[in-house]
Amino acid sequence: MTQSDLDIVKKTAKLARLELGEAEAAKFGEQFGRILHAFEKLAKLDVANVEPMTGATALSDVVRDDRSKPSLARERVLANAPKQDGEYYDVPKTVGGES
Amino acid sequence: MSGFADYPKLDATSLADAIVSKRTSASAVVEAALARIAALDPRLSAFHTVLGDAARARARSLDEALAKGEPTGRLHGVPFALKSNMCVEGVETNCGSKILAGYRPPYTAPFVQRLLDEGAVLVGMTHMDEFAMGSSGENSAYAAARNPWDLARTPGGSSSGSCAAVAARFVPFSLGSDTGGSVRQPAALAGIVGFKPTYGRITRYGLVAFGSSLDQVSPFTRSSRDMELVMSVISGADEHDSTCLDLAPLEPERSDSVRGLRLGVPKEYFASGLDADVRREVEAAIGKLVELGATTVPIELPHTEYAIPTYYVVATAEASSNLARYDGIRYGPRKPGDGSLQGMIAATREAGFGPEVKRRILLGTYVLSSGYYDAWYVRALKVRRLIRNDFDRAFESVDLVVCPTSPTAAFKIGEKADDPVAMYLSDVMTVPTSLAGLPAVSVPCGFVSLEGKRLPVGLQIIGPSLADARVLRAARVFESATKHQAAIYSLEGAGA
Numbered sequence: 369m370t371q372s373d374l375d376i377v378k379k380t381a382k383l384a385r386l387e388l389g390e391a392e393a394a395k396f397g398e399q400f401g402r403i404l405h406a407f408e409k410l411a412k413l414d415v416a417n418v419e420p421m422t423g424a425t426a427l428s429d430v431v432r433d434d435r436s437k438p439s440l441a442r443e444r445v446l447a448n449a450p451k452q453d454g455e456y457y458d459v460p461k462t463v464g465g466e467s
Numbered sequence: 468m469s470g471f472a473d474y475p476k477l478d479a480t481s482l483a484d485a486i487v488s489k490r491t492s493a494s495a496v497v498e499a500a501l502a503r504i505a506a507l508d509p510r511l512s513a514f515h516t517v518l519g520d521a522a523r524a525r526a527r528s529l530d531e532a533l534a535k536g537e538p539t540g541r542l543h544g545v546p547f548a549l550k551s552n553m554c555v556e557g558v559e560t561n562c563g564s565k566i567l568a569g570y571r572p573p574y575t576a577p578f579v580q581r582l583l584d585e586g587a588v589l590v591g592m593t594h595m596d597e598f599a600m601g602s603s604g605e606n607s608a609y610a611a612a613r614n615p616w617d618l619a620r621t622p623g624g625s626s627s628g629s630c631a632a633v634a635a636r637f638v639p640f641s642l643g644s645d646t647g648g649s650v651r652q653p654a655a656l657a658g659i660v661g662f663k664p665t666y667g668r669i670t671r672y673g674l675v676a677f678g679s680s681l682d683q684v685s686p687f688t689r690s691s692r693d694m695e696l697v698m699s700v701i702s703g704a705d706e707h708d709s710t711c712l713d714l715a716p717l718e719p720e721r722s723d724s725v726r727g728l729r730l731g732v733p734k735e736y737f738a739s740g741l742d743a744d745v746r747r748e749v750e751a752a753i754g755k756l757v758e759l760g761a762t763t764v765p766i767e768l769p770h771t772e773y774a775i776p777t778y779y780v781v782a783t784a785e786a787s788s789n790l791a792r793y794d795g796i797r798y799g800p801r802k803p804g805d806g807s808l809q810g811m812i813a814a815t816r817e818a819g820f821g822p823e824v825k826r827r828i829l830l831g832t833y834v835l836s837s838g839y840y841d842a843w844y845v846r847a848l849k850v851r852r853l854i855r856n857d858f859d860r861a862f863e864s865v866d867l868v869v870c871p872t873s874p875t876a877a878f879k880i881g882e883k884a885d886d887p888v889a890m891y892l893s894d895v896m897t898v899p900t901s902l903a904g905l906p907a908v909s910v911p912c913g914f915v916s917l918e919g920k921r922l923p924v925g926l927q928i929i930g931p932s933l934a935d936a937r938v939l940r941a942a943r944v945f946e947s948a949t950k951h952q953a954a955i956y957s958l959e960g961a962g963a
Binding site: 376377380381383384385386387388392396399400402403406407409410411413415418419420421422423424425427430432440441444445447448449450451457459460461462 | 569570571573574666667680681706709710712770772773775776777779780787791794795796797798799800801803804806807808809810811812813814816817820822825826828829830832833836842843845846847848849850851852853855887888891902903904
C-alpha cells in the first residue's frame with residue numbers, strides 16, 4: 369500500500385460518512401490499491417465515440433398521473449425509527465445554539 | 468417427518484396439483500416443509516426467520532377455502548421463501564446487515580403479493596450476503612448458508628439462503644435477487660434452476676436497492692416448468708417502479724422443442740480460468756442440445772474481459788448512492804457518536820456495515836468523486852455500452868447464447884474470504900449479462916467430483932432482450948431430456 373492509497377481511503381471515507389479506525393483504513397487502503405490495479409484495464413480501451421449506457425432499458429421520463437392517493441400510515445413508518453416522537457423523526461440538533 | 472411424505476420429491480406445479488385434487492392438503496404440505504426445515508436447517512442455515520404459526524394459519528384457511536369450493540390460485544398451498552432484502556409487511560427484512568436489524572417493512576412488495584394472491588404460503592426469510600454484496604453468503608452479518616451437496620462449501624451468493632432452501636428441498640421455490648449473478652451462480656453451485664429476467668420484467672418496488680440499474684428479482688426453482696409458472700405470476704407492469712416495463716406477465720412458450728434454434732457459443736467463456744471438469748460437462752450439455760435439434764455457431768463477445776471491472780465500478784457507484792439512506796434516522800439501531808448529527812451518522816454506519824459493504828461504498832464513492840468521475844464512472848458506462856453491443860451483434864446471427872454459469876463448482880467457505888479480487892472473479896460469467904440487462908437462466912447440466920463429493924454444474928442460457936420465454940423453453944427442453952435436476956444431494960442421515 370502506498371501513502372496515497374491510504375490518503376484516498378481516508379478522504380473517501382469522510383465523503384461516504386464512514387468513520388474508519390486506523391487498522392481498518394490501512395486494510396482497505398491495501399485492498400483498494402489492488403482492486404484499482406486490477407481494474408486499470410478499463411483505461412486502455414478506446415471509448416472516444418461511445419455513448420454511456422446509463423440504464424438497462426430504453427425507458428426515459430416515465431411519469432404517472434398527478435393525483436393524490438393514500439400513502440403509508442405515518443405511525444407504521446415511524447415505528448422503525450430508533451428515535452421519534454409520534455409525528456417526526458428525532459435527530460440531533462443541527463443548527464444554532466448548543467447541541 | 469410429519470406431513471405429506473412425498474413433499475421433497477415434488478415441484479411446485481405438482482404440489483399445487485396434489486393439493487387442489489385433494490390427494491393432500493395445504494396443511495400437510497406446510498407441515499412437511501416446517502418439519503424438514505426444523506430437522507435440517509440447523510446444519511444449513513438457510514433461514515433467519517421461520518414463520519411457522521403464520522404459515523400454518525394460512526394453510527388452514529387455504530384448506531377451508533378449497534373445501535368450500537372457492538376458486539384456487541396456481542400456487543395454492545405451495546410453500547416458498549424470500550431473500551431477506553424483500554419487503555413483507557411486519558416481517559423482519561434485515562438484508563443480512565446489522566444496520567437493518569429488526570426492520571419490519573410497513574408494506575408488502577407487489578411481486579410477493581402476486582405470489583400470495585395465487586395461494587403461495589410464505590414460510591420464512593433467508594440469509595444472504597449483506598446488502599447482496601458477495602458471491603458466497605459469507606458476508607452475512609448473521610450466518611453463511613451451506614451447500615447441501617457439501618456442507619463445507621458455499622451454496623453461492625449472494626442469495627445463499629434462498630438457494631440452499633430450494634436445493635435442500637425445504638421449499639419448491641424461493642425468490643432471490645440477481646445484480647451480477649446472485650441467483651444464477653448459486654443455482655449452478657447447488658444444482659437447481661435460477662433465472663434472471665430481462666431488466667424491467669419484474670418490479671423492484673419492495674426490493675432493497677443495491678445497484679438499481681442491475682437489480683432484478685430472480686426466482687429459484689427445482690424445475691424449469693416451475694420457473695415458467697413463477698415468472699408468469701410475478702412479472703408484469705407495476706406503477707411503483709418507473710424502470711418496470713409496461714408489459715403483460717410473461718407467457719411461457721408452448722413449444723417443447725429446440726429444433727432449429729441457433730446457439731451461439733462464445734469463445735471467451737471457454738478460455739483459461741474455466742475448470743476442465745466444468746468445461747467437459749457444459750460441452751456435453753451443448754452437445755445434448757444439438758442432439759435435440761439445435762445448431763451451434765461460434766461467436767465472439769470481445770469485451771467480456773472488461774465486464775468485471777465495469778460491473779464493480781457501476782454497481783459500487785450505485786450502491787454508494789443507494790446506501791446513503793442508512794443514516795440512523797429512519798430505521799435500524801442508532802449509535803450516538805459524538806452527539807452531533809454528522810457524528811451520529813458516521814458512528815451508526817461504522818457500526819452497522821460489515822467490511823465488504825464498506826469496501827464497496829468506498830469504491831463507489833471514489834469512482835463518483837470529483838476528479839475521478841469521468842475516468843472511472845463515465846468510462847465504465849461507456850464500456851457497459853460496448854458489452855451490450857457485443858451481445859446485440861451476436862444476436863443478429865443466433866437465437867440464444869450458451870456457456871457455463873460459473874467457472875468452477877462450489878468452493879469452500881473461507882476459501883476466498885480474504886481476497887476480494889478472487890471473490891469478484893467468481894462472477895465473471897454472469898456479470899456481462901447483468902450489465903447488458905439480458906435474460907439468462909442457469910439449469911443443472913451435470914456433476915464434477917471434488918474431494919469425494921459430487922458437486923453440480925450449471926449451464927447458462929442467455930437470450931436477447933425480452934426473449935425470456937425462449938430462454939426458459941430451452942431450459943425446459945434440456946431438462947426434460949436429461950436427469951440432472953432429479954439428482955439429490957446426500958446430506959448424511961438426512962434422507963431425501
